[in-house]
Amino acid sequence: MIDYKELVAKAIYDAGVGLELPEIMDVVEVPADDKMGDYAFPCFKLAKVLKKAPPMIAKDIAGKLEGNPLFAKVEPVNAYVNMFMSKEEFVKSVLSEVIEKGEGYGRSDIGGGKTVIVEYSSPNIAKPFHIGHIRSTVIGNAIYKLYDALGYKTVRINHLGDYGTQFGKMICAYRHWGNEEDVKREPIKTLLEYYTKFHVEVETHPELDDEARAIFAKLEKGEPEEVRLWQWFRDESLKEFNRVYDMLGISYDSYAGESFYSDKMPAIEKELEEKGLMKESEGAMIVDLEPYGMPPALIKKSDGSSLYITRDLAAANYRKDHYNFYKNLYIVASQQNLHFQQWIKILELMGREWAHDCVHIPFGLVSLEDGTMSTRHGRVVFLEDVLNRAVEKTKEIILEKNPNAENVDEIAKAVGIGAVIFQELSNSKIKDYVFSWNKVLNFEGETGPYVQYAHARACSVLRNAGDSVVAAAQKVESLDMNYLTGESAYKLAKEIYDFPAAILEAAEKYEPSILTRHIVDVAQSFNKFYYDEHILVDNEAEKLAKVALVYAAKSTIAAGLNLLGMKAPEKM
Numbered sequence: 001m002i003d004y005k006e007l008v009a010k011a012i013y014d015a016g017v018g019l020e021l022p023e024i025m026d027v028v029e030v031p032a033d034d035k036m037g038d039y040a041f042p043c044f045k046l047a048k049v050l051k052k053a054p055p056m057i058a059k060d061i062a063g064k065l066e067g068n069p070l071f072a073k074v075e076p077v078n079a080y081v082n083m084f085m086s087k088e089e090f091v092k093s094v095l096s097e098v099i100e101k102g103e104g105y106g107r108s109d110i111g112g113g114k115t116v117i118v119e120y121s122s123p124n125i126a127k128p129f130h131i132g133h134i135r136s137t138v139i140g141n142a143i144y145k146l147y148d149a150l151g152y153k154t155v156r157i158n159h160l161g162d163y164g165t166q167f168g169k170m171i172c173a174y175r176h177w178g179n180e181e182d183v184k185r186e187p188i189k190t191l192l193e194y195y196t197k198f199h200v201e202v203e204t205h206p207e208l209d210d211e212a213r214a215i216f217a218k219l220e221k222g223e224p225e226e227v228r229l230w231q232w233f234r235d236e237s238l239k240e241f242n243r244v245y246d247m248l249g250i251s252y253d254s255y256a257g258e259s260f261y262s263d264k265m266p267a268i269e270k271e272l273e274e275k276g277l278m279k280e281s282e283g284a285m286i287v288d289l290e291p292y293g294m295p296p297a298l299i300k301k302s303d304g305s306s307l308y309i310t311r312d313l314a315a316a317n318y319r320k321d322h323y324n325f326y327k328n329l330y331i332v333a334s335q336q337n338l339h340f341q342q343w344i345k346i347l348e349l350m351g352r353e354w355a356h357d358c359v360h361i362p363f364g365l366v367s368l369e370d371g372t373m374s375t376r377h378g379r380v381v382f383l384e385d386v387l388n389r390a391v392e393k394t395k396e397i398i399l400e401k402n403p404n405a406e407n408v409d410e411i412a413k414a415v416g417i418g419a420v421i422f423q424e425l426s427n428s429k430i431k432d433y434v435f436s437w438n439k440v441l442n443f444e445g446e447t448g449p450y451v452q453y454a455h456a457r458a459c460s461v462l463r464n465a466g467d468s469v470v471a472a473a474q475k476v477e478s479l480d481m482n483y484l485t486g487e488s489a490y491k492l493a494k495e496i497y498d499f500p501a502a503i504l505e506a507a508e509k510y511e512p513s514i515l516t517r518h519i520v521d522v523a524q525s526f527n528k529f530y531y532d533e534h535i536l537v538d539n540e541a542e543k544l545a546k547v548a549l550v551y552a553a554k555s556t557i558a559a560g561l562n563l564l565g566m567k568a569p570e571k572m
């Protein structure tokens with residue numbers, strides 16, 4: 001993409017003003033009020049160099065830029081040179097770029113193939129996959145897609161919670177009260193029932209706790225019968241998770257969860273020991289973090305069993321060795337802030353110079369209208385139910401509007417699930433929110449369906465224009481850009497131009513909502529253009545130019561939806 005600011009700076013440099021190009025780049029600005037031009041050059045810095053009054057210099061530079069085809073107008077105003085870009089040139093360069101790239105518009109190779117690990121979703125085995133998990137899952141997927149679009153080599157990891165003392169309890173409960181058929185029929189619900197029953201029974205039968213601990217110890221030692229049951233629970237749970245991932249169009253490069261690190265923890269413990277970082281406390285092994293204002297990190301329990309943070313230390317080391325990452329990103333709830341602060345401090349203390357290439361990307365809490373979610377109290381909304389209901393509701397809306405609609409199921413799926421994803425990615429990720437069925441099933445306003453509809457509308461204009469017109473419209477050199485300098489066309493072209501910058505900013509800030517909001521802006525500008533202007537006019541030259549802009553808007557919206565993990569149906 002042409003960087004206009006750079007072109008402007010270059011033009012000023014070529015005019016020979018006495019500053020180096022980077023210095024000029026530094027001061028060129030975009031005026032807050034576009035009546036002052038698209039770019040402005042303040043002359044204060046030069047005044048010091050040239051020992052001349054700024055307005056004089058501004059006048060001088062404006063004179064030198066006069067006649068440059070890049071500009072429609074150059075005006076000295078006090079200490080500033082205000083520059084108005086040639087709208088025709090601008091729109092032309094935007095259209096050329098989008099038409100060349102199509103739905104790949106906005107992609108770049110800034111990343112140069114460096115490896116970025118994105119760890120997201122990471123639910124716990126045998127626990128419900130609920131609405132609280134949507135955040136890590138959907139935000140993480142968008143962050144992965146953003147880095148992929150920027151030319152990084154990405155590795156998607158699902159760090160499954162598939163290890164820990166709770167599996168001792170679950171196996172114990174299964175042996176006492178379980179049966180195979182029930183687990184097969186409804187794995188997560190059944191396993192959860194066992195787990196809950198264990199907690200009830202242990203109140204009156206404390207010996208169950210010892211039994212569960214012994215079972216977990218066997219599991220850690222790799223005893224076949226314990227491993228078999230654990231593996232079976234894991235497989236059944238993963239089947240359920242995968243149903244939801246399929247609906248969301250999400251897949252992974254690795255499902256190396258906590259259990260994967262079970263044989264990699266002793267090395268970490270040994271190193272902590274050797275470096276004098278670990279000490280005993282009431283029979284357990286801890287890293288004292290008091291000097292850093294944090295509670296101690298528990299590395300090994302007094303019964304010898306390993307812990308969550310130990311597995312995360314092993315995981316970071318393994319990932320560095322195995323993938324040699326440039327960045328290792330963890331999309332995990334802000335409730336785990338302390339865990340990740342302790343963990344990164346320990347990596348630092350261990351002397352890992354790459355510790356700060358590991359980044360915890362936190363997000364806010366999802367609660368329910370009747371309070372926080374609680375698996376134990378049955379207050380949970382399953383993610384699968386949310387997606388299914390959104391699809392059903394979309395189907396009803398489509399059939400209400402058009403009883404003979406084609407491909408209803410496919411479109412309802414794309415739009416219904418898209419609505420849930422889009423809503424999730426619309427707000428700043430760190431904000432807490434209360435889940436509400438009304439909100440998630442409301443498709444009015446700046447929602448996913450609104451954006452998808454703008455895309456489908458653009459597709460319909462292109463269908464009506466016909467293939468030969470659409471093909472001719474892609475020969476940008478021969479188009480007459482004078483038809484695209486009106487207010488709404490120019491505004492749309494500007495939004496399209498800003499799309500790659502929105503991708504970059506969203507990725508750098510780990511904030512997909514920046515892109516979401518930008519796509520809404522593109523869709524709104526497209527709709528305004530569609531209402532303000534007649535597109536398929538008789539005048540051939542005017543029609544071709546306008547069809548080219550519609551094509552560019554369509555490609556941009558489709559590219560944007562794709563980066564958020566949504567489909568862009570051509571008909572709705």
Ligand code: ARG
Pocket residue numbers: 119122123124159160161312330332
């Ligand atoms: N399984 C954990 C949970 O559900 C999240 C794991 C986050 N990732 C990590 N590397 N600690 O809370």
